Amino acid sequence: MASQTKGWKLRYWIILGYCVPIVLTALSSLFVFSCVQTVREKSVELQHSSEINQKVHDLETDVQARSRATRGYLLQKATASLEVYREAKKHLAETLNALHDLIQDPPQQKNLQQLTPLLQDLEELDQELFTLVDQGKTTQAVERWKMMNERERMGAISTVLETMVAREAEIVHAGEVAGQQALDQLLIAIVLTTILSIGIAIGLGTWIIRKIVQQINQSASVVASSTNEIAVSVEQQERTANQQAVSVSETTTTMDELGASARQSAEQAEAAAAGARQALAIADSGNQAVGRSIDGMAALKQKVGAIAEQILRLSEQTSQIGNISGLVSDLANQTNMLALNAAVEAVRAGEHGKGFAVVAGEIRKLADQSKKSAEKINLLVADIQTAINSTVMVTDEGTKTVEEGVKIAQQTAESFSGVTDAVNNVVLNSQQISLNVKQQAIAIQQVVDAMNALNVAAQETANGMGQVRIGTQQLNETASNLKAIV
Incomplete structure (x- = not known):
């Protein structure tokens, strides 16, 4: 047992000191519970016996009441007795x-079996007597009652009932004795378990305290020797940490200067990138202007084409007007001939053709006027045709001029595209340079931050080593004090 518990930790000894009284308390509680259950069972048995006694007394009362009612019915046939x-x-x-x-x-079950046939015989006798009385044979019923000696039957029943009462009294007495014994055992168990728990707890506690003190003494000795070794190591680490702090501080200063140079380079690269972006914006604006010029030329070309188409349509319509004017002139000549023929026929008709001659004269006048108007229209159509031809020539020249302008604008756009690509490459290169310089500046700043952190950590390490040295000394003193106290 000693070899098994030698390596136990302190918490195991404390748990053992608590577990033993708890186990003893649990065992005593189980024993007390068993005794209480016994007392409860005996109490239930006593209550059961009391109920049986009451039923036996009720049974005796009912038998006597039935016997009195039978005698009363024999003496006087009354419904109340029945x-x-x-x-x-x-x-x-x-x-x-x-x-x-x-x-x-x-x-008791045997007594009850003896009682049952006695009660049945008595009931059969009572029924026989009631039948005789109901038949008007009261005298015979009384003689039958005397002959069957009902009093002896009642005595036998009473004897069995008294036996049952006596048996229940014995059962009650035995239950009371058992209950009292259980209570006595309960009291003894409580006293014994209390005394035993206290004794075992004191003994076990003393033994556990001895073991704990022994372990604490051993641990205090080990701590004291270890703290001396730790103190020597801490002094060496403190000197090393101070040297590292000085080196880190010098490196931090150098990295600060390199970071400032990197930031200046980044600013210059950013300025170059900004100028390149401005040139790219100007080139984009020129390219957009050329694009708009090309679009305008294309729109102008479309409009000039539309004008040419409209002029061609106008020329065709003018030709149609000339044709119509020729038809009108021919129609006027024919009308004039018809009017002349009509005048000749009117002269031949004499007086009857005068009115017709007047109408023919008016028609000739209208035909002459129509012919003159057709001639004027022909002259106007000829002038319009000449103007249309001139306009067609002008629109052709305008179309050619627009096409040449479009070609020139496209060449200009191609030139701007080349400039834009070149400027764009410059912008990309400038941005890449700026990005690289910024990343270098960020990396240098991160290195600076890391060196600052290392510097702070080195200083904190040096301070911590000093605190550890002080703590080690205090721990050594505490171990000595603990060993002295224990």
């Missing part, structure tokens, strides 16, 4: 059934 008998008979049957359910004791 009702009393029936009520007593009913209550007796219920009580007897209840006793059959309640009684578990074998001797």
Whole structure:
């Protein structure tokens, strides 16, 4: 046991010191619970026996009531006696059934078996007597009652009932004795378990304290020797940390200067990138202007084409007007000829053709006017045709001029595109240079931050080493004090 518990930790000893009293308390509680259960069972048995006694007394009362009702019915045939008998008979049957359910004791069950036929015989006799009285044979009924000696039957029933009461009294007495014994055992168990728990707890606690003190003494000795070794190592680490702090401080200064140079380079690269972006914006604006010029030329070309188409349509319509004017002129000549023929026919007709001659003269006038108008229209159509031809020539020249302008604008756009690509490459290169310089500046700043952190860490390490040295000294003193106290 000693070898097994030698390597135990302190918490295991403390747990052991708590577990033993708890186990003893649990065992005593189980024993007390068993005793309490015994007392409870005996109490239930006593209550059960009391109920059986009450039922036996009720049974005896019902038997006597039934016997009195029978005698009263023999002396005087009264309905009240018959009702009393029936009520007593009913209550007796219920009580007897209840006793059959309640009684578990074998001797009592045997007594109940003896009682049942006696009650049945008495009931049969009572029924026979009631029948004789109902038939008007009261004298024969009285003689039958005397001859059957009902008093002896009642005595036998009373004897069995008294036996049952006596048996229940024995059961009650035995239960009371057992209950008292259980209570005595409960009291003894409580006292013994209390004394035993206190004794074992004191003894075990003393033994555990001795073991704990022994372990603490050993641990204090080990701590004291270890703190001396730690103190020497801490002094060496403190000197090394101070040297590292000086080196890190010098490196930090150098990295600060390099970071400032990198930031200046980054600013210059950013300025170059900004100028390149401005040139790219100007080139984009020129390219957009050329694009708009090309779009305008294309729109102008479309409009000039549309004008040419409209002029061609106008020329065709003018030709149609000339044709119509020729038809009108021919129609006027034919009308004039018809009017002349009509005048000749009117002259031939004499007086009857004068009105017709007047109409023919008016038609000739209209035909002459139509011919003159057609001639004027032909002259106008010829002038318009000449103007249209001139306009067609001008629009052709305009179309050619627009096409040449479009070609020139496209060449200009191609030139701007080359400039834009070149400037864009410059911008990309400038941005890449700026980005690289910024990344270098960020990296240098990160190195500076890391060196600052290392510097702070080195200083904190040096301070921590000093605190560890002080703590080690205090721990050594505490171990010595603990060893002295224990």
